[in-house]
Amino acid sequence: MPVYLDHAATTPISAPALAALTSALGRSGNPSSLHGAGRRARATVEQSRETIARAAGAHPTEVVFTSGGTEADNLAVKGLFWARRAADPRRTRILVSTVEHAAVQDTVEWLAHHEGAEAVWLPVDETGTVSLDALSRELDDGGADSVALVTCMWANNEVGTVEPVAEVVALAAAHGIPVHSDAVQAFGSVPVNFKDSGLAAMSVSGHKIGGPVGVGALLLGRDVTLTPVQHGGGQERKVRSGTLDTAGIAAFAAAAADVTANLAAESRRIAGLRDAVIAGVGRVVPEAVLRGVDPAVNPGGRLPGNAHFTFPGCEGDSLLFLLDMAGIESSTGSACTAGVPRPSHVLLAMGLDEETARGAQRFSLGHTSSQADVDAFVAALPQAHARAKQAGMAGHVSSIQTASTR
Numbered sequence: 001m002p003v004y005l006d007h008a009a010t011t012p013i014s015a016p017a018l019a020a021l022t023s024a025l026g027r028s029g030n031p032s033s034l035h036g037a038g039r040r041a042r043a044t045v046e047q048s049r050e051t052i053a054r055a056a057g058a059h060p061t062e063v064v065f066t067s068g069g070t071e072a073d074n075l076a077v078k079g080l081f082w083a084r085r086a087a088d089p090r091r092t093r094i095l096v097s098t099v100e101h102a103a104v105q106d107t108v109e110w111l112a113h114h115e116g117a118e119a120v121w122l123p124v125d126e127t128g129t130v131s132l133d134a135l136s137r138e139l140d141d142g143g144a145d146s147v148a149l150v151t152c153m154w155a156n157n158e159v160g161t162v163e164p165v166a167e168v169v170a171l172a173a174a175h176g177i178p179v180h181s182d183a184v185q186a187f188g189s190v191p192v193n194f195k196d197s198g199l200a201a202m203s204v205s206g207h208k209i210g211g212p213v214g215v216g217a218l219l220l221g222r223d224v225t226l227t228p229v230q231h232g233g234g235q236e237r238k239v240r241s242g243t244l245d246t247a248g249i250a251a252f253a254a255a256a257a258d259v260t261a262n263l264a265a266e267s268r269r270i271a272g273l274r275d276a277v278i279a280g281v282g283r284v285v286p287e288a289v290l291r292g293v294d295p296a297v298n299p300g301g302r303l304p305g306n307a308h309f310t311f312p313g314c315e316g317d318s319l320l321f322l323l324d325m326a327g328i329e330s331s332t333g334s335a336c337t338a339g340v341p342r343p344s345h346v347l348l349a350m351g352l353d354e355e356t357a358r359g360a361q362r363f364s365l366g367h368t369s370s371q372a373d374v375d376a377f378v379a380a381l382p383q384a385h386a387r388a389k390q391a392g393m394a395g396h397v398s399s400i401q402t403a404s405t406r
């Protein structure tokens with residue numbers, strides 16, 4: 001069995017979620033139908049809504065089911081932008097961190113290209129933490145009246161940095177500006193409470209917490225107005241249309257209940273494994289550089305399951321491929337376009353040069369991870385690293401394939 005170190009991409013479905021999914025898949029009924037089958041499906045959806053609300057510290061009416069994190073991000077950012085600008089046409093600026101996932105970043109860019117939004121990219125420091133000074137300046141000097149929304153992720157998917165969301169909300173709240181946060185990586189990994197956060201909207205996703213792929217939610221404050229992105233039956237508070245995925249929602253709720261019930265103990269266990277990964281990499285490849293927050297310095301500043309390094313002189317894709325051949329499944333952490341490795345926008349925003357950024361590799365742990373996984377990974381790394389370094393930065397798969405036949 002390969003060692004799976006890519007839980008941040010998707011984590012295996014948990015036992016309670018799988019049981020809920022298979023049981024609900026065997027029943028039919030549209031939750032909007034009025035007959036018995038429909039009412040039973042509706043009861044499953046509403047119980048699941050309550051469970052997810054409890055897990056996220058929200059009121060059930062604040063849970064808007066979506067097809068996942070990407071849709072929740074699109075709905076929040078476009079919906080808030082359109083609604084706020086409709087209420088006051090001066091509100092065209094979107095204050096957004098430079099390290100957002102593509103689901104937020106590309107949505108903001110789309111609004112800038114097609115809808116007259118002005119994207120204001122907030123810088124981060126070398127750990128990937130957003131600058132509160134820059135946010136304050138934009139609010140105070142740049143004119144708060146022209147801001148439609150602020151969006152800042154709860155935790156970064158590449159380097160695992162936990163962002164100062166409470167401070168962001170406090171600064172924006174002083175001007176009555178709504179804040180959206182993409183909590184897809186944070187929810188189920190660190191304590192997340194929607195009500196206490198003061199956020200207007202917050203995105204979560206099923207498959208990052210042990211639920212199935214294709215279901216998620218936008219937590220949306222009861223008094224927050226959104227313009228819908230997709231139109232149809234208006235099933236979810238009239239802001240999200242589409243027949244609800246009863247089985248997916250039931251499984252998402254089972255995963256959320258499971259993960260939040262064990263959060264403190266499980267995040268301690270996973271953080272211990274992460275620290276063993278960091279120590280192991282430091283021992284076998286001393287030139288590797290940990291990126292993001294050092295958990296030894298600031299334990300709460302990094303997601304428990306995230307270890308991210310740059311390996312000087314290596315192409316991230318080469319290392320990924322060689323580790324995969326050795327039975328270790330990892331990630332460069334960022335997307336590539338048509339097989340062409342692109343340096344991560346997150347690492348560039350943190351001040352890395354392109355060549356350094358191209359040597360990135362993310363190892364992410366989750367509920368199935370064990371010390372044996374860490375040991376197997378640390379044992380396999382030196383050879384994979386040596387061969388990746390030999391292939392250098394020249395190109396990836398072709399030079400590796402040559403190297404691998406040596």
Ligand code: PLP
Pocket residue numbers: 008009067068069070071073101103153155156157182184185205206207214216
């Ligand atoms: N936001 C973040 C921070 C993510 O890590 C991801 C998934 O990688 C998403 C959004 C997208 O979520 P989904 O895969 O549910 O569309």
